[in-house]
Amino acid sequence: MVADRREEILAAALEVFAERGYKxxxxxxxxxxxxxxxxxLLHYFRSKKELLLAVLRLREELNRRHxxxxxxxxxxxxxxAEVVAYGHxxxxxxxxxxxxxxxxxxxxxxxxxxxxxxxxxxxxxAEELLTDRYGDRLPSGLxxxxxxxxxxxxxxxxxxxxLLDPDQSDHPEIMRDVLxxxxxxxxx
Numbered sequence: 001m002v003a004d005r006r007e008e009i010l011a012a013a014l015e016v017f018a019e020r021g022y023k024x025x026x027x028x029x030x031x032x033x034x035x036x037x038x039x040x041l042l043h044y045f046r047s048k049k050e051l052l053l054a055v056l057r058l059r060e061e062l063n064r065r066h067x068x069x070x071x072x073x074x075x076x077x078x079x080x081a082e083v084v085a086y087g088h089x090x091x092x093x094x095x096x097x098x099x100x101x102x103x104x105x106x107x108x109x110x111x112x113x114x115x116x117x118x119x120x121x122x123x124x125x126a127e128e129l130l131t132d133r134y135g136d137r138l139p140s141g142l143x144x145x146x147x148x149x150x151x152x153x154x155x156x157x158x159x160x161x162x163l164l165d166p167d168q169s170d171h172p173e174i175m176r177d178v179l180x181x182x183x184x185x186x187x188x
Contacts, residue, residue, distance in 0.1 A: 005044065011034075059096060078176055081173065084159075088166075123148050127145050138183055
């Protein structure tokens with residue numbers, strides 16, 4: 001099964017990239033983790049960069065799928081809190097994102113365009129969602145753009161804090177409560 005084998009390779013690559021970053025990861029290390037030879041790995045992914053981009057898209061898809069399937073009926077602050085909780089339950093997804101982002105910011109990342117486009121899309125989506133729901137001003141008085149930027153910044157910051165101290169388990173609740181205030185609604 002080609003699809004199953006690709007998924008196994010992506011799972012192995014996610015672990016190795018999270019542990020070693022892009023620069024420190026070799027195709028040989030990913031192949032070994034996946035139980036393949038380098039040539040076997042190259043049959044599925046033509047290059048390390050192609051593999052990296054597939055891992056980043058997988059992370060994004062897993063997050064999106066989880067939220068859409070299980071939590072689409074919740075209010076916005078609770079949905080974002082669930083994003084944080086999902087990251088806590090899947091630390092490899094959070095770690096690979098942070099490690100690769102740090103490399104990209106240091107000018108060493110192979111996924112600079114991916115991260116740039118990812119953040120532009122996330123901000124645009126959040127701003128559109130807030131504009132559709134509230135118009136030009138949220139009940140808190142913020143513009144949709146300001147609230148979108150604050151939300152993305154909080155998500156990133158909380159992820160970093162949690163990676164530094166995984167014993168912090170109250171981040172989902174804090175995110176829900178802060179967003180309730182930010183959006184001008186009552187905390188749940």
